[in-house]
Amino acid sequence: MSISDHLKNHKSIRQYKSTPIDEALLKDLIHCGQRGSSSGNLQSWSVVISRERESREKLYELHSRQKMILQAPVVLTFCSDFYRIRRWLKINDAKGSFDDFLGFLVGMADAIIAAQNVAIAAESHGLGICYMGTTLSAADEISKHLKLPETVVPVTSLVVGYPDEDIPEVRYRLPLEAIIHEEVYDPKTDEEISDIYREFEEQAWARYARIPGMLDKLEAASITHVAHFYTSDLKYSKKRHETASAMLLELLRSKKFM
Ligand SMILES: Cc1cc2nc3c(=O)[nH]c(=O)nc-3n(C[C@H](O)[C@H](O)[C@H](O)COP(=O)(O)O)c2cc1C
Structure with a gap:
C-alpha cells in the first residue's frame, strides 16, 4: 500500500488483544518517531513506555477509565x-533557555x-493505535x-x-473546502458552514444510533443535535475546558515552562 493510501485508511482502534509487542519492533516504532522533523534538531520531546499492569491500572484511572489502556500491552506518553x-x-556552561512558554510549545510540536x-x-x-485526549485533561x-x-x-x-475488533470503517471527514483557504482566510457564510457540517451531522448521529x-x-x-452534544456535559463542556485550562496553566508554571 502506498503511504498516501495507508494514511487515507487510518482508523482509531479501541479494543485490543493482550498480545505483547516485540521489543525490537517497539524500539523501531519509536525510532520512526525520532526520525520526524524537530525544531533545531533539538528533539525536545521524550516518551514514557508504560507496560507494567500496575502502572497501566493507574493510567486507566487517570485516563477516565478508557478500557483499552488495560487491554493493550503498551501505553506511550509523549512529553x-x-x-x-x-x-x-548547564553541563557545558551554555546560557540557560527554553524554560518558557515558547519552549513548551516547541517541545509539544516535536512530541506530536x-x-x-x-x-x-x-x-x-x-x-492499532488510539490517541488519548485525556493526557491533557489529567496532565x-x-x-x-x-x-x-x-x-x-x-x-x-x-x-x-x-x-x-472488526476493523472499523474509515471515519467521515469534512469536505476539503472546510479546511483549505486560498491565500487568505475565508470565514464563510452561515449557510456555507451549515453545508460543510451537514454530512458530518448525519454520519455522527447514525453512529450514535449504532452504539x-x-x-x-x-x-x-x-x-x-450533534452540535449540542459536542459542548454538553457528555463531551467537551465549557466547564470541563475551563477547569483543565486552569490546571494546565498551573502545571506549566510549576514545571517552569512559564
Ligand atoms: C489528540 C487526540 C486525542 C484523542 N483522544 C481520544 C480519547 O481519549 N479516546 C478515544 O476513544 N479516542 C480519542 N481520539 C481519537 C479520535 O476520537 C479519532 O481520531 C476521531 O474520532 C477520528 O477517528 P479515526 O481516528 O478513526 O479516523 C483522540 C484523537 C486525538 C487526535
Whole structure:
C-alpha cells in the first residue's frame, strides 16, 4: 500500500488483544518517531513506555477509565521535554533557555510529530493505535505518576496493540473546502458552514444510533443535535475546558515552562 493510501485508511482502534509487542519492533516504532522533523534538531520531546499492569491500572484511572489502556500491552506518553537539553546546556556552561512558554510549545510540536510518526509506523505493522485526549485533561496527575521533572509535560498518549475488533470503517471527514483557504482566510457564510457540517451531522448521529444505549443517553440529556452534544456535559463542556485550562496553566508554571 502506498503511504498516501495507508494514511487515507487510518482508523482509531479501541479494543485490543493482550498480545505483547516485540521489543525490537517497539524500539523501531519509536525510532520512526525520532526520525520526524524537530525544531533545531533539538528533539525536545521524550516518551514514557508504560507496560507494567500496575502502572497501566493507574493510567486507566487517570485516563477516565478508557478500557483499552488495560487491554493493550503498551501505553506511550509523549512529553514536551527540555529537561535533558537544559541539563546538557548547564553541563557545558551554555546560557540557560527554553524554560518558557515558547519552549513548551516547541517541545509539544516535536512530541506530536513524533507521536504521529509512531502511529503511522505502528499501523504499517498491523498494530492499532488510539490517541488519548485525556493526557491533557489529567496532565498534572499523569506527570506525578510518571515522575516527570521540571520542563517536562505530557502532551499526548498512544495506546498501541494488536486490534481485537472488526476493523472499523474509515471515519467521515469534512469536505476539503472546510479546511483549505486560498491565500487568505475565508470565514464563510452561515449557510456555507451549515453545508460543510451537514454530512458530518448525519454520519455522527447514525453512529450514535449504532452504539447501544447512546440515543437514550442523548434523549435523557435533551440533546437533539450533534452540535449540542459536542459542548454538553457528555463531551467537551465549557466547564470541563475551563477547569483543565486552569490546571494546565498551573502545571506549566510549576514545571517552569512559564
Ligand atoms: C489528540 C487526540 C486525542 C484523542 N483522544 C481520544 C480519547 O481519549 N479516546 C478515544 O476513544 N479516542 C480519542 N481520539 C481519537 C479520535 O476520537 C479519532 O481520531 C476521531 O474520532 C477520528 O477517528 P479515526 O481516528 O478513526 O479516523 C483522540 C484523537 C486525538 C487526535
